[in-house]
Amino acid sequence: MSRDPIIIINDLRVRIGGKEILKGVNLKVPKNCVFTIMGPSGSGKSTLLRSINRILDLYDDVEVSGDVVVDGVSVYDPKTDPIYVRRLVGMVFQIPNPLPHLTIYENVALGPKINRLVRSRRELDELVRWALEKAYLWDEVKDRLHVPAVKLSGGQQQRLCIARALAMRPKVILMDEPTSNLDPVATSKIEELIIELKNYLTVVLVTHNPFQASRVSDYVAFMYDGTILEVGSVDEIFTKPKNKYTEMYVTGRMG
Amino acid sequence: MRGLGIRKLKSYLMISLITTVSVLALIPIFHLITSVTLKGVEVISRNFPNIFFDVRPIPGSKEVGGIGPYIVGTLIITSLSIPITLTISVLASLYSSEALSRFERSIGKYTRLFTHMLIEFPTIIIGLTVYGLLTSINNLFNINIPRFSLLAGTLALIIIVTPYVYSQVEDALKSIPSHVREAVYSLGVTRVKAAYILLRYIKPALYASITIGVFRTISETAALLFTAFGSDHYPILDSQILFRPIGTLTLAIYNFALSPYENWIDLSWVAAFTLLVMSTTLFVISKVLSRGR
């Protein structure tokens, strides 16, 4: 890992409702790459992802120790505003979740507008267009920007959600199993997009699917029972894994 | 980070504002409960325990009197209407939730729609309807059923309360997991027997719905104004009881509050306190029962 890390996680421990979900995670995520956290369900990868932008704050009974540093900002420093962190770090979820009461345009414009990232309506229009183009969606929706977002197909909705995250101009984008509810065609389109995104930001992807991890990642971390068992480049993890469990997982004997 | 400070300030101010507004909304409730309790207990202490048995004083007298007939009236009208309400509700909800044919299902659907509407109709209209219905029956058959009577009041209460109990029981039946329902029907028992088993399964919910039914019954005022009408005497337990007007706690609160006599108004507070204790008790019971689910 030669490049500078944009995310550094130091001995992160998370307890939810008294149960230890993350048992001391250490991780460095380099800039401008696709970094995949792979592991079976229940291994804590979703919780790890949610601790990076403090979405965990929404849950009751959460205790966090250790720290996460994103782009030099200590996320769990009491002086750090979670809103500031969420400006740096965008997020895409498992369920394509455009806000159903908003139009396509409004879904993308919401974040930048409230966060005053633009000065004028024209700038906002341009930003929305830019984000939709980057999400490979512009051509499909440019004539119906003002119809409700729920009219789109599942794959289009998920790309809209990516555009919505991109419009905030984040440095990092977190993706929590973004294709698990999509068909194979929509999935491959999103995977193509994920690879493209690393040209201007860092993608942290969570998946339980080793094939997806091998297709899109630069680096892979294998997570099991609240700890990271192994981290390496995609080649290292898939061709010469050091850990027994990693090997079992990537060869389909576990998971 | 343009404007983040202002946005956070606004967030803080707005949340403080809704907190203040909510507290303002709760103050009247606190005040109502305390003032009814204080005033009620104060008057009760003047003639305890006879205040729960005596009749109201005659106009102009300075006695305290009591609310005996109204308590008895409320108990009579409730124990008369609740069994009928419950029977109708249970049968109707079994019919609509355990429907087997398309015809039965569509009947169930319309019953549900109708009861949802009935719940939202002003009860005074149901009182008027019962009054009008009895008038028409009297004219049609040339008989004379008294419209201001226990019979009319019970009828009105059944129409008002049944939709509430029905939707409670129906919700409970619907919430039975399908594996339980399948297990029951796979026993090869008759529909009646299956219904009986399912009812036993939702027993706590059934008790909760009775509680809610009783609560609705004892709280009703408007529909009783021109049906039960009200009476200041102890009901005489004879064959004609159904055909005479009867007093209830709610009617007593209403009539005494609007009367010109100080000591009658005092009795209104006593009746209100008594009713408040009864309805709060039922509220607590229904909360406990539904928590068990």
Added chain:
Amino acid sequence: MRDGFSIVLKTSWNPVKEDYGILPAIVGTIISASIALALALVLSVSTSVLIVEVLPRRLRSLAEVLVDLAAAIPSVIYGLWGLYILSPFLKEFVMDRVVELGLGGIFGYPRGLGTSIFSASILLSIMITPFAASIIRVGLRSIPIHIKEVLASLALTKWEVIVMELKYIRRTIFTALAVAYGRAVGETAAVAMVVGNTLTTDFFKVFSPGYTISSLIADQYPNAEAYTYMVSALFTAGLFLFMLSLVINVLVMIYGEKR
């Protein structure tokens, strides 16, 4: 129906002449229910948001029980409290003060205990708030966690999240308010006790005593049978109230949340 439709448009109520008009009662109903609704909108949305989104868990269930209990108090008890405590309070601290400002011409002049359309409105708003709040609370609770997560992930402040959530459940809020409006329109015992039950030519002035449809029926029924046409007049009023509720119900069915 001796008078036909004109009963709805007339403002007189004179049993001796068998002359009945229910316009003041209709106007009174609509004014009181509408003021109550406007207040209940603010109160019920605030308490629901406070309970679901702001309060810590322990206080949350306490506040919730209190609001539910408020919805369980029989309306006639609200009426008694409204008549002897709320109305005099409003008269002394609101109505008399406004009249002192010389606005009596617009709002009318309170009498006696202060029973008036205004008192009825305030009492109704107190009564329908817990009821609307319980529906709104269910709506707020039913917002999926992934919607809450996405709002937070877009760097929204707590208040901005709440505003978006309220927009998300706007159909539920509509349902809650429409049903609450229906309750306010049909409420009888409590309103009949605080509205004043007097027919004046100032029936559109809120500080004056007035009538609502249901309070008119409740107030006049004891002597209705002594007159030839009063029973029919009261039934017409009842029919009008019935149609008003029907319209509200149908609106809820069309535009509201499926319940």
